[in-house]
Amino acid sequence: MRIRVALQRALGVLAVLSCWLALAPSPAQVFAGRPKLIVIVVIDQFRGDYLNRNRDQFKGRGFNLFMKEGAWFTDCYYDYANTKTAPGHATIGTGAYTDGHGIESNEWWDASRSYELKVSSVEDERYQLVDLPHDSIPANMPGAPGWATKWVVGASPLNLRATTLGDELRLATVGRSRVYGVSLKDRAAILPAGQAANGAFWIDTASGHFTTSTYYMEHLPEWATAFNAGGRAEQAAREANAEGTTQFYELVGRTPAANSYELDFAKALINGEKLGQSGVTDLLVVSLSPNDIQGHQFGPDSDFEQQMILSLDRDLDNFNTWLDQTVGLQNVWMALTADHGIAPIAGEAAKLGVHAVAVDMDKVYDTLNVELNKRHSHGAKLGYLLPDPDLPYIALDSRTFKKAGVDEKSAEDEVAALLPAAVASQNPNPLPVLKLLPPTVVQPSQQRLPPAPHVQYVYTRIQLANNQLPPSEWGRLLAHSYAEHGNWFVMMVLDAYQMAGTGQFAGTNHFSPWDYDRHVPLAFYGTPFVPGEYHEPVAPVDLAVTFASLAGVNRPSAAVGRVLTEAIKPAGASAQR
Numbered sequence: 014m015r016i017r018v019a020l021q022r023a024l025g026v027l028a029v030l031s032c033w034l035a036l037a038p039s040p041a042q043v044f045a046g047r048p049k050l051i052v053i054v055v056i057d058q059f060r061g062d063y064l065n066r067n068r069d070q071f072k073g074r075g076f077n078l079f080m081k082e083g084a085w086f087t088d089c090y091y092d093y094a095n096t097k098t099a100p101g102h103a104t105i106g107t108g109a110y111t112d113g114h115g116i117e118s119n120e121w122w123d124a125s126r127s128y129e130l131k132v133s134s135v136e137d138e139r140y141q142l143v144d145l146p147h148d149s150i151p152a153n154m155p156g157a158p159g160w161a162t163k164w165v166v167g168a169s170p171l172n173l174r175a176t177t178l179g180d181e182l183r184l185a186t187v188g189r190s191r192v193y194g195v196s197l198k199d200r201a202a203i204l205p206a207g208q209a210a211n212g213a214f215w216i217d218t219a220s221g222h223f224t225t226s227t228y229y230m231e232h233l234p235e236w237a238t239a240f241n242a243g244g245r246a247e248q249a250a251r252e253a254n255a256e257g258t259t260q261f262y263e264l265v266g267r268t269p270a271a272n273s274y275e276l277d278f279a280k281a282l283i284n285g286e287k288l289g290q291s292g293v294t295d296l297l298v299v300s301l302s303p304n305d306i307q308g309h310q311f312g313p314d315s316d317f318e319q320q321m322i323l324s325l326d327r328d329l330d331n332f333n334t335w336l337d338q339t340v341g342l343q344n345v346w347m348a349l350t351a352d353h354g355i356a357p358i359a360g361e362a363a364k365l366g367v368h369a370v371a372v373d374m375d376k377v378y379d380t381l382n383v384e385l386n387k388r389h390s391h392g393a394k395l396g397y398l399l400p401d402p403d404l405p406y407i408a409l410d411s412r413t414f415k416k417a418g419v420d421e422k423s424a425e426d427e428v429a430a431l432l433p434a435a436v437a438s439q440n441p442n443p444l445p446v447l448k449l450l451p452p453t454v455v456q457p458s459q460q461r462l463p464p465a466p467h468v469q470y471v472y473t474r475i476q477l478a479n480n481q482l483p484p485s486e487w488g489r490l491l492a493h494s495y496a497e498h499g500n501w502f503v504m505m506v507l508d509a510y511q512m513a514g515t516g517q518f519a520g521t522n523h524f525s526p527w528d529y530d531r532h533v534p535l536a537f538y539g540t541p542f543v544p545g546e547y548h549e550p551v552a553p554v555d556l557a558v559t560f561a562s563l564a565g566v567n568r569p570s571a572a573v574g575r576v577l578t579e580a581i582k583p584a585g586a587s588a589q590r
């Protein structure tokens with residue numbers, strides 16, 4: 014009797030097992046993996062004209078791999094207005110804009126989470142950073158040194174509302190494809206890789222050692238621990254003349270030494286995780302941060318920028334050659350792009366006569382607050398705006414407006430109406446009132462007067478949310494820029510080449526819908542592509558969609574891009590790959 018029960022149980026287990034085996038997809042049912050590896054190289058803050066400016070000086074198979082052996086699109090523009098790092102990287106991964114992927118800026122005010130601090134696009138207090146060097150452990154983590162004061166939380170793609178190319182590869186292969194992101198910056202490693210990524214690695218800003226978040230893993234993989242222990246960060250610091258620094262991100266991160274440092278980590282990752290060896294398509298996104306860190310300081314026209322580009326050309330030649338010798342370039346598809354462009358330093362553009370000017374937003378805020386206090390709180394000194402403006406967004410303090418009995422629509426309409434005059438009041442040389450009969454004949458000025466700060470347009474959150482936008486190209490750019498994050502705000506766009514800043518030569522920025530902020534390179538390398546220089550207007554959303562189509566997987570969930578068929582070989586030719 015007992016034997017019969019045991020037998021029945023065993024048969025039952027077998028039946029369940031065979032049923033499960035029948036349901037589990039066999040390798041043949043899942044995606045037939047090709048190529049072995051996709052590598053997307055993102056250069057942080059790399060304007061679309063940089064390749065053309067320097068093309069005569071490129072050597073080897075760095076940028077030339079994309080420009081001479083690949084399909085190079087010279088006219089690639091983001092189709093949205095908030096040209097920042099986090100939304101740009103999210104767009105590269107998802108093939109969608111902010112209205113699809115949910116990332117509006119690098120950080121934003123979220124009244125539902127905090128009135129004290131902005132929320133970063135990837136911070137997530139449910140997770141912790143992993144395997145930090147002892148001196149970098151923050152005050153809120155076990156093992157912190159006694160003097161630690163910084164409070165640092167983990168990170169995840171919690172705000173990313175769309176899937177990426179990597180996510181779709183993982184879904185198509187039932188998890189067999191492996192997907193990774195690498196950058197100096199957390200947001201640039203996490204967002205383009207996606208929700209289902211196996212890992213994203215970025216640096217501890219003090220030491221330069223790579224870390225990750227418990228969202229992905231409890232500890233760094235052995236190869237990453239070995240990389241951190243191998244003295245490579247210290248070598249990069251020496252190359253950057255910053256030996257022994259505890260400000261790796263700022264002092265080493267802004268030099269070419271950090272590009273080769275990141276690419277060496279990418280090589281260690283490909284080796285350590287055996288990418289390209291599992292019979293399905295793996296994906297690696299490498300976002301190279303140094304150009305952005307130095308670019309904000311010195312601008313696109315400095316000698317530093319050119320040195321960075323030519324040095325990166327050599328680093329990419331080295332990386333691409335290594336990739337050829339290990340995985341084999343015939344097995345790899347690659348793409349090159351950037352998360353946004355950049356404006357020239359305002360003072361430099363103004364020298365040429367362009368109406369470029371840096372606008373002191375603290376003074377604009379003071380002017381606005383004085384007027385709002387006059388209207389709503391009898392001249393008190395209440396703050397109606399949340400501090401630290403991050404254009405194009407101006408965040409309102411809904412608590413102060415609510416106390417004054419002003420609702421969101423009225424508050425946003427009022428700030429939008431006040432902004433143009435508040436910005437114009439920063440002009441030290443306002444236009445004189447035109448008189449019908451001038452008392453004296455006006456002579457042409459011997460020297461051009463300084464440019465006047467000017468607001469091109471302002472839209473309120475409510476207008477953006479309800480698509481109350483002009484039926485024009487501008488309206489489309491704005492509609493693509495909206496995501497709901499629980500804050501009251503207005504979106505302000507200054508005239509072209511005008512930006513927030515404390516001096517005409519105090520650095521530069523990217524944040525606007527103007528073409529120089531939206532123009533980035535887009536180039537592909539791999540057997541499916543017809544080499545050539547293409548001048549059709551394209552957008553970074555086309556990258557993920559084109560790769561998804563060629564790989565035969567679903568495009569990412571909110572993707573709006575186009576398959577770039579003009580650069581793809583006829584089916585017969587690509588089938589031979």
Ligand SMILES: [Zn+2]
Binds near residue numbers: 058099
């Ligand atoms: Zn960036």
